[in-house]
Amino acid sequence: MDILNAFVAFANFVLIPATAYGAQLALGALGVTLIYGVLRFSNFAHGETMSFGAMVVVLVTALFQSWGLSLGPLPTALLALPFGILVTALLLLTTDRVVYKFYRKVKAAPVMLVIVSTGVMFVMNGVVRMVVGTEDRRFADGARFLVNARDFKAWSGLDEGLAIKTTQVITVVVALITVAALFWFLNKTRTGKSMRAFSDNEDLALLSGINPERVVTITWLLVAALATIAGALYGLDKSFKPFIYQQLLLPVFAAAIVGGIGNPLGAIAGGFVIAFSEVTLTYAFKKVITYLSPDSWSPDGLVQLLSTDYKFAVSFAILIIVLLFKPTGLFKGQSI
């Protein structure tokens, strides 16, 4: 029986990775939820938007690195982040003017906008592939670990080493700052309040003189920031693969819907619910159980509830359960 070692093993393989992944999903889901709240459609191009933002960050990082610019122990990508947001914002605003604006004007059905967004998804996917190709890119530099497994073992005298990657800490810190800034904006500023009013009741907002086009523009700017940060953090933590963001679409949507689509707080909660369930259910608990069991008994199998390939099934199952029993999500979202 060795509770400390068991806890360290659990933290190492479940707690810390799931927290970082949850923060990334939450940022992605916030983008989806904002678009849903204001523009009232599910944006299938959101995964590609994250991919595009991350790509710009990767390219600007490479440029900075070639100039010898760096942040010391922190990844250079943090410096490149604002440029990524800027370029993504330009892309989203252009897309809105060229594509989405027309459908707002003719008051198209939401499902029409979803189909339109799949067209945008194709275009963005093509653009990303044409600019950087499809290969894997690592762009994290600076210190790799904040807490190193070997140092931790020497310091604590435990058998199990604890490793915390710099990118994981950065993910959580950046996500916290972003979310705090977003909530301050939505709740405290005049513009943010007008956005929430527009999302709650469009007609009433229009009557009180809120300019809808301005609200839409600001939404796209926020979405650009959220998507780029989410995409870049995910790429920093794992590595940048253009097609991986396509696969993030499902957990991101699941997070937004589970939390209650249209509700920013729900998106964050949903992100962590999905991330923790995915990682916990697909982690092989053999090590943890071996530490916890008396003497040196250890289970025969890996004690893995589901193979890692089934992580989609986990997001999906949670999504279906929530939709069946609480259709508006954990936090009350919109239900049109």
Add this chain to the structure above:
Amino acid sequence: MTQSDMKKSRAPLYFLAMALLISAVGLLQSWNSALSILNMGLISAIMALGVNLQWGYAGLFNVGVMGFVALGGLAVVLTSMPPVPAAWSAGGGRIIAALVVGVMIIAGAAVLWKRMPKGRTRGLVLTAVLILGFFLFRFLLDPAVAAIEAVDPAVSGYLGGLGLPVILAWPVGGILAAGAAWLVAKTALGLRSDYLAIATLGIAEIILAVMKNEDWLSRGVKNVNGLPRPVPNEIDLQNAQWFLDMMVRFGMDPTTGSSIFVKLLYALLFLAVIILIVTAMELALKSPWGRMMRAIRDNETAAEAMGKNVTGRHLQIFVLGAAIIGVAGAMMTTLDGQLTPTTYQPLRYTFLVWVMVIVGGSGNNWGAVLGGMLIWFLWIEVEPIGAWIVNVITSGMDDGSSFKAGLIERVAYMRYLTMGVILLVVLRFSPRGLLPEK
């Protein structure tokens, strides 16, 4: 000529243009590539017909096309591959037992849910049944899986199929896809359209995960090669006297000739399936059932007020559409001769089919067929056309220049961009598609 006559005369014109496009490939590239495009175009047309049934007839937004296509592929393996007796004796019975127990647990949970009074006890009992059931299921399944996968893993390591003729796999693919669709529809059809979309997106990924992961069923990422064919082998043809005589009469090289002959046979089979499906769908559309479906699509509330069972009809049409997609998936895997689960991508197998339906004209079966053929043609030909354009533009440039090499490399990805632009342009300027619904 009146306006309706104009519209009527447009379809044959478009199909003629399509035939000319494919013939142009035959003349400029090779007849082999032209027939490949034709065959996959016909299969794509069937997928588009399935989506059109769901979207065009009933307004159901299904983005899980990939999953149903993949199930069709699985059906080919399960139907036509010879069984592996060693694997069956190693763990076949136990697998079946595990699956039966799994189904019984889920059915039992559903019954409990209906029978027990609402409240906290019900939730607790249900959770306990499901969790214990899951462990029982894994306890039965895991050793059997390990035993089966240990049987000669390099060539089999799976249960194999039933060893039946491969053509039978096509309807079986439809049945498998229909079964999966029924499960999805039972849980998700009552939801809003974009929730249904996310649910279908999820189920497609799960089907793929099962096929990649359950080696005992489909050999997973090790793929199943050498699937039986409904048409003769090229090698056998090249050795058959009657075929060689025929080739002499046409003045054709027997190697190329045999491959073209096989592709033509496939094309005939696929055409027969398309004609069958289109005829059935056109008859259904013109029947009272078809009118009811369109009435439901155009105004659900009004149709419901008239006493139509909207959810029931949606379920029916969702399952039928998925069955058609499953048949197309089985046909595709038969044509490929192998099942490779890693090649299924949502962009290619779900969203591309959507482009086909929208461009062809949602609600119109001939439109779906035309869209399927045309978009598949472009999907294949955009790359060579793009490369040709780049070559013309950069012909003045030095061959070794990195700019030129870069451009040529980029052209390979142009198909995604092109498909997106086509979809957006059609949606914006001609939302009813090339052949609009009558």
